[in-house]
Amino acid sequence: MKNVYKYFFRGLITILPLALTLYLLYVCVAWMEALALAVLRPFVGGFYFPGMGLILGVLGIVAVGMLVSKHxxxxxxxxxxxxxxxxxxxxxxxxxxxxxxDYFTPSTSQGGQQVVILRMPGQEFELVGLVTRRSTAGLPEGFLPGERVAVYLPMGYMIGGYTVFVPLSWVTPIDMTVEEAMRSSLIAWMARTPQAAPAPRQE
Structure with a gap:
């Protein structure tokens, strides 16, 4: 009986993310289809085919992106x-x-977004955050002098976070994208990293 419970929860954990993702995609596509049908009905009459809403939605987003690129x-x-x-x-x-x-736009990413580990002197714990500002230039007076950066520390399950200004020497860049860091913070870093396969034994 114990194995039945174990297999059930293992199967549930496997199926649940897939089911929720498919459901959200279905809701999004259904909403776009209904919106397209409501907008186009006066112009196309009874002409309609499945997928028209999705196609128009993608084309509309691309068109808006092209337009807002103009001064x-x-x-x-x-x-x-x-x-x-x-x-x-x-x-x-x-x-x-x-x-x-705007923080996640490609132009901003090219400007130097960085995932860092924050280590305070004399402390053993580490915090993972995102560098959101590389200096205090342009901010009101009152910040401590020196080379300081703003680091956003997201909380688990995205219920909030803290922004701290710390000396540049306190942060260490790590090889991780902003998307990966935010996704890991969303689930409180509970995702398991794949372990390397053991090396074959030589006889």
């Missing part, structure tokens, strides 16, 4: 964003989400 469109977008950046409560939510999204 004039970005200026026009600033006027569209004005209500979201002026209303007190909405401003805080929109600005935070936009800054978080």
């Amino acid at each position: 004039r469109v970005r200026r026009l977008l600033s006027y569209v964003e004005w209500p979201f950046t002026s209303i007190p409560v909405v401003k805080s939510i929109y600005s935070s989400l936009k800054s978080f999204a």
Whole structure:
């Protein structure tokens, strides 16, 4: 009976991520299909084929990306964003989400995003974080002098995090992408790393 429970939970852990991923994809595609049908019905009448919503969604995102790459469109977008950046409560939510999204854009990644290990002198524990700022230039006065960086320390299951300004000598870059670090933080670093196969014995 003990083995039955073990196999059941092992199978559940294997199937659950796949099932949830497929379900979320299904919900997303179904929503895009329904939206496309509602928008296109006045123009195409009864013409419709499965997958039209997904195709139009991808094309729409690409088109928006191409448009906002133009200087004039970005200026026009600033006027569209004005209500979201002026209303007190909405401003805080929109600005935070936009800054978080901008942090993961390819242009920002090329600017030197880095996953680091934070080690405080005299302490044995280590913290994994993301360098979000490489100096205190442009910030209000009051920060300690010296070469300091801002490190964001995400909490498990993405319930929040802390940003700390520390000396550059306290951080050590590691070979890990921002996406990998955020994904590992999401599950509190519980993912198992594959172990290397033992070397064959020589007789």
